[in-house]
Every structure is written in C-alpha cells, then in structure tokens.
Amino acid sequence: MTGIEELLRLERTGETTFRAAGHGRTGADRAFGGAAIAQSLMAAARTVDPDRVVHSLHAYFLRGAEATAPTTFRVEPIRDGGSYTTRSVTTEQGHGVVLRLTASFSVPEDGMEHQVAELDAPSPEDSPGTAEAGAAADGAVRNWFETVSRRHPFEIRFASELPRLAAGRGESAPPRQRLWLRARDPLPDDDLVHACALAYASDILMLSTTLAPHATMIGAPGVSAASLDHAVWFHGPVRADRWFFYDQESPWAAGGRGLGQGRLFDRAGRLVATVVQEGMIRRRPVRS
Structure with missing residues (x-):
C-alpha cells in the first residue's frame, strides 16, 4: 500500500x-x-x-x-x-x-452561503472498523473486510451495516453506504495535498452502492463492474488526516449502468465536497 x-x-x-x-x-x-x-x-x-x-x-x-x-x-x-x-x-x-x-x-472569495445537507451519524469512535464490521461474515465477504483496509491509505469505519454483508446473506439492501475515513499517515499543511487525498477517497466504495438493491456485490460471480466517469465539487478545505464522513447513495440504475451520489462532511458537519459517479454494472454468465 x-x-x-x-x-x-x-x-x-x-x-x-x-x-x-x-x-x-x-x-x-x-x-x-x-x-x-x-x-x-x-x-x-x-x-x-x-x-x-x-x-x-x-x-x-x-x-x-x-x-x-x-x-x-x-x-x-x-x-x-x-x-x-x-x-x-x-x-x-x-x-x-x-x-x-x-x-x-x-x-x-466571500459570497452568499447556505447548506441543506446535514451530518447525521454516530461518531467514528462509536463506529466499527473493518475487522469488527466483518467479524460475522464468512467466505469472500470476510476476506474482503480483511483486505480492504490494506488496499487504501485510509482508515475506514462504518456508520451502518455495509450492503456487502446483506449480499453475502443473499439479501438486498437500501442503496446507501455511510463511512468515516481518515488518512493513515499525517499529511503536511498543504490544502492541495488534502484536496487530492479527498479526491482519492471519493472513489472508495462508491460504485458498490449501486449493487445493494440487487443482492450482489463487486467481485461476485456473474457481476461485471467498472467506473465510467467521476465528478467532485470541492466546497471548502478539509484535513484528510482527520476523520471525515462519506454518505453515499444510488438513486438509479438501468441499462447496464448505475449512478452513485455522495456527500463528504468534516467532523464538525460542514459539507466539504459533493460527488457523482456513473459506472457500468452488468450481469454476465457464470462459467461452470
């Protein structure tokens, strides 16, 4: 990593x-x-x-x-x-x-300000990390929880059950994922570095949100998925080496594509970025 x-x-x-x-x-x-x-x-x-x-x-x-x-x-x-x-x-x-x-x-520059979206989540200290969140899972789902934190330079904690757990049980789930993230290592006092770190984090788990209602997950047999395009609007500076919250949802999927939307908040509840991503999600034959 x-x-x-x-x-x-x-x-x-x-x-x-x-x-x-x-x-x-x-x-x-x-x-x-x-x-x-x-x-x-x-x-x-x-x-x-x-x-x-x-x-x-x-x-x-x-x-x-x-x-x-x-x-x-x-x-x-x-x-x-x-x-x-x-x-x-x-x-x-x-x-x-x-x-x-x-x-x-x-x-x-200074200008008119308003914010409608609100941060509504348990604190990162009260949210399970990857090991605790995946403790009840088995097989491929448990393995995913054991390895996801090693694939990214971020600590991850989950404010609600990840839809991947429901998919592992063969169940659908609402298309929403709520997680806290924080860079593993301290970062310099450079707003550009933190903006780039936030851009990295904005892609974590986003596409998987679109599969939640379909009782499956990225990496499952018979599923092909890939990001197509990704947009981020930065609303203000944030330190990516301190906990920030990512609220993801998918309002639509059809025609082999799914749309994800996300809002990123700092710990004080300030909306610091908005994200939209479209990805390819397809069923494909499973080879026996």
Whole structure:
C-alpha cells in the first residue's frame, strides 16, 4: 500500500508534463481509479497559480491502468481568466490513455452561503472498523473486510451495516453506504495535498452502492463492474488526516449502468465536497 504523499510525488518532465512511478505489489495489480484522479489533479494544480484552489473536477475512465506501470500526465492549459483557471489532463500508460480529467480552479472569495445537507451519524469512535464490521461474515465477504483496509491509505469505519454483508446473506439492501475515513499517515499543511487525498477517497466504495438493491456485490460471480466517469465539487478545505464522513447513495440504475451520489462532511458537519459517479454494472454468465 502506497501512502498519499508518496502517491502524489510527481516528477516534472516538461513545462506541462509529469511522470509518476508505478506503485503496487505485482504486475497484475489494477490501479485504483481514485489514485489516478488524485495524481491527475496534482499534475493540473502544479501548472496553476498557487493562490487558486480547485473547486471541481470531472474525469472519464477510458482504460484500466496497471498499478506498477509508470504513468505520464500531460496538462493542457485551457483558460486563465480573472477569477477561474481551467486545465485538462491526459493520463497515459504504455497501452494508451487511461484517464481524461478536467479541473477548474478559482480565487477564494466571500459570497452568499447556505447548506441543506446535514451530518447525521454516530461518531467514528462509536463506529466499527473493518475487522469488527466483518467479524460475522464468512467466505469472500470476510476476506474482503480483511483486505480492504490494506488496499487504501485510509482508515475506514462504518456508520451502518455495509450492503456487502446483506449480499453475502443473499439479501438486498437500501442503496446507501455511510463511512468515516481518515488518512493513515499525517499529511503536511498543504490544502492541495488534502484536496487530492479527498479526491482519492471519493472513489472508495462508491460504485458498490449501486449493487445493494440487487443482492450482489463487486467481485461476485456473474457481476461485471467498472467506473465510467467521476465528478467532485470541492466546497471548502478539509484535513484528510482527520476523520471525515462519506454518505453515499444510488438513486438509479438501468441499462447496464448505475449512478452513485455522495456527500463528504468534516467532523464538525460542514459539507466539504459533493460527488457523482456513473459506472457500468452488468450481469454476465457464470462459467461452470
């Protein structure tokens, strides 16, 4: 497992090009989509005046990426306006383009404020971690709980039963997941690093929410799933090395696709980001 700071360490190879070394365990490892988004956002931000902060990103996953392969990020300056800056990033590996990301940055300013969404969850101290949450499961579900925390540089605690447990029992569940996250390692006092860490975390478990009503899960026999596109709106700074809450739900699925929506709150209840993701979810024949 690679830490957030190491993941975001990009080598500048040109005025608007960057390179990241591979990370992961074996050549067969598939890179996590949130990692590619975080790195692409960092590349974009390194071509922007540091007084401008990211307020949104939109990404399309085009091909699977290998975790151990080096990655090149080609940043295209789209616009540098009086208040807003836009960058497009083409993220490539040896087999082609794996991600296209557009990010927008703005000069911080005062303005009208309101927030409708509220944080309503038990504290992280009162929420089970992966070992406790998966203790009653067996087989593939138990194995998932034992390994998920090792796949990401985040601690995870669950504010309600994960739908994966219901799927393991052959039951459907409401399409909602509620979890606390926190970076495992302390992070520097750099808002950009924390924004990139939040971008990484925004992809954790999101697509699996769409499968909850169908009594199945990602990785189950007969299920094929992959993220197609992902968008994040950043509403304010947050420290990703302190507990933050992620409330995920899926309002729709049809036609081989599912939609996920998420709201991220800091511990004080301030809405710090909104996320939307669409993914491919398909039934496929199970080979005997």
